[in-house]
Amino acid sequence: MDTAPPSFSVGLTGGIGCGKTTVADMFGALGATIVDTDQIAHALTAPQGAAMPALLAEFGADFATPEGALDRARMRQLVFADPGARARLESILHPRIREATAAAAAIASGPYVIFVVPLLIESGTWARRVARVLAIDCPEEMQVARVMARNGLSEEQVRAIMAAQVTRAQRLAAADDVVVNDDGLDALRPQVERLHAFYLDEARRMAASTIPGL
Numbered sequence: 001m002d003t004a005p006p007s008f009s010v011g012l013t014g015g016i017g018c019g020k021t022t023v024a025d026m027f028g029a030l031g032a033t034i035v036d037t038d039q040i041a042h043a044l045t046a047p048q049g050a051a052m053p054a055l056l057a058e059f060g061a062d063f064a065t066p067e068g069a070l071d072r073a074r075m076r077q078l079v080f081a082d083p084g085a086r087a088r089l090e091s092i093l094h095p096r097i098r099e100a101t102a103a104a105a106a107i108a109s110g111p112y113v114i115f116v117v118p119l120l121i122e123s124g125t126w127a128r129r130v131a132r133v134l135a136i137d138c139p140e141e142m143q144v145a146r147v148m149a150r151n152g153l154s155e156e157q158v159r160a161i162m163a164a165q166v167t168r169a170q171r172l173a174a175a176d177d178v179v180v181n182d183d184g185l186d187a188l189r190p191q192v193e194r195l196h197a198f199y200l201d202e203a204r205r206m207a208a209s210t211i212p213g214l
Contacts, residue, residue, distance in 0.1 A: 008203035009113040013120035014136030017143035019181040033110035045070035112203040135175035
């Protein structure tokens, strides 16, 4: 059963190419503890990663790179073509990601924790594990252009990834807070600073409410 972490926490999400990492880094620079589930997934599927034996047993050695990491491009092709393969992949990765995020939150040193979860809304469970949901938003055409430039994917490939995520409207409807990332870093900073001040207040309020007699 999913339980909320002991400290005030925020779930940061957004569609591919919206700038989740950029915004998370800004919060981290202000003192928040950042737990990035994508980074955890990459570590699990790196050479000698903890998930690799189970992944290779399930999908075969052809899904490993020569270095021994998960061949992410090949796996991406498979899971987009075969929903059953996606379910098998998630059954291996998701429990390990949950365990690692819980361990990271347990040793958090910041005043609050931000969990970076690309598929937070899609998961159906993460929204119940955090106090606030923060969506990073930008126009869809901007998402496509950013990912094509960053990852070297075709427009068709990017739109296929986007189609596997909730819509922009659904994400915004599920969010408690929104950061708009469509106009460079100078426009991002005041939004992040304003939310950081709010989250600090919420973290203090939550901490005070757990002290007997207060």
